[in-house]
Amino acid sequence: MDKGLTLQDVRISKNGAPMVSLDWHIGPGQVLSVMGPSGVGKSTLLSFVTGTLPPAFAATGRVLLDGRDVTDAAPHQRMIGILFQDDLLFPHLSVGENLAFGLRPGGSRSQRRAKVDAALAEVDLAGFADRDPATLSGGQKARVALMRMLLSDPCALLLDEAFSRLDAALRAQVRDLVFARARDRDLPVLMVTHDAEDAAAAGGAVVTLG
């Protein structure tokens, strides 16, 4: 079957008025950038892909992930990771517990702890497991959020303006990290952004809405 994320003739309308339509296949390791001004329905497109489309919207079309039709699957059964512009680390859990939340079940306590530590080391945050996420810098939080998502073994990655809250220097750094990790794991990436620099850095196809 086709590896990658396929949006098959997706059309989203709000209260009957057409909003977004897209038909695209994103292969493993490829990035599709969806651009357009705010309010045009970029985030709505992502919520359709994650299965959290608000009730005011209606959508037709299918979402295929590695050939598997996930359009009607519950959000938590889709294996589609997402990063928002806010890190959304759970404030009641430590950094390590946040990562363990993402890590798929299975394995002994020590094995799981080792995986969490390895993930932290991979983004230069070794020893941060017991820290309170609120005490981390913006760049550190972004890296933890990325690793939490990758530990859940997603089959695709969605980026919802994921870099827009970071300042310029940090943004390029985090962006490169995210794209590099996605390529390493052969993940198809669907990114919505209003920043042309993000799209250029992604290096893939660009679709402009609105």
Next chain:
Amino acid sequence: MPGRLVTRRRLLPVLPALTLVAMLGPVVAGLYGTVLPAFGHLPAAGLTGPSLEAMRGLFDWPGLPRAVTLSLTTGITTTAIALAIVMGLVAGWSGTAAFRALERALSPLLSVPHAAAAFGLAFLIAPSGWVARATSPWLTGWDRPPDLLIVQDTWGLTMTAGLVIKEIPFLLLMTLAALGQTDAPRARTIAASLGYGRVTGWLKCVFPRVYAQIRLPVYVVLAYGMSVVDVAVILGPNTPPPLSVQIVRWMGEPDFAARLLANAGALLQLALVIAALAVWRLAEGVVAWAGRRWIATGGRFCGDRAIAATALGLSATAAFAIAGGIAVLVVWSFAGFWGFPDAMPDALTLKNWMRHAAGLGDALTQTAVIAISVTAVALVLTIGCLEAEHRHGLRMTRRGMWLLYLPLIIPQTAFLPGLQTLLLNAGADTGQAPVMLAHLVFVLPYVYLSLADPFRAWDVRNATVAAALGASPDRVLWRVRLPMLLRPLLTATAIGLSVSVGQYLPTLLIGGGRVSTLTTEAVALASGGDRRAIATYGLMQTAAALVPFALALGIPALIWRNRKGLQHG
């Protein structure tokens, strides 16, 4: 997996319906149970209606005009005064240091039960109260208590005062919640830049928006003030008492004729409240019309300083009256011999507490069992409703809000007598379980109202992220949403507990006199005049309502001491 999903879908959407039944079922049943005997239908006594016997009996009662007048005057005066003070206070002071200080005192003041606050006020201002003692004989010249009828005065003025001091914190809290949705700071800035005084600008720009938001709580205060029983027993006149107290007296008499009178009175009470609400609604229109004309005049000031100062003075007095009342209860509970006009007792002793220890222990246990069970059920139903709303988009409409306030607006004296009659007719035993169901009617709306806003304000992207990480909806609820909402959850719990602790009439009537909580015991002591006994029970009642609030503040601070992201808000 799909099978499990289907069951969940079946279970969760039932909860909103179940909540409505738990909240409104007893009200509707009680009203039905009131109407029948009010028109002479009481099969248990071998009476079959319809007849106007009971109504005739009620209107033949010589005390009726007085009782009805008292009910109307205390209710309307309480609401008007409390509302005016709160609006003046917010208009004149919101955003200042003095306001923040009052705000901090709000939760503890709000959680002091009505009965305890009423006893405290009585012990302060009675002829032999603390105020008289503190000013005698050097100022007043009294060496024994003057022969004045201050507490239980014929006009119900002390009772009104007792209600006002307790309703100010409630209306203030509701107003603060409403202010968040009214964009008040910017409206105030605009008004100020146009040259409007602080109070005038607020009244002209913000008040209309705020009032639209707090209308239902104001109606609650009005209905409550008209039909309250425990405060009326403690501070209200005796001969005749307000209608609500007379209804309860009739309910307590053994013969069936009195029971019929009680139900007829309950129906009249309901009619009175509805009429008063209608008049209030009309008055809102008149005020709005007058306000428009006043705005059109373009006046920039209307005694701003005087209004602000008066409102601050009166609300501070109310706060001190509650706090001072609690303080005088503390002194009385430890008092040995305390002659007039000494400001303090000759000796402090533990004797009072020891004498009442057994009784207090029993009442506390009973109070706690009821409050904890009822609050637990209310929390489960509320979280179920809100989660159903989140998962299935079953959103509460504006009409739904009315349903939520209905049990708080329909006077307790109107439907609880009927509910008791119905339970007796059905052969159901009065006792703990029915009392819990009756408490749930009043606990549920408050728990729901306090939890709904924070629950809905929670960033749902957290749920999206957690689901994207493979967490099922249940796991998201238990592992992410509820822990993050620990603080509002505990606040809602404390509110639920304190509402249950403070319930007098449901415990008395539905418990058939056999369920003794701290509140029923304390109010029962009112007629005896044993100040030391009243003080111990009143304090215990206050503690039962206050301690959960202290825990609700302390527990999150302790659990999240290493989580900066959860330490505020």
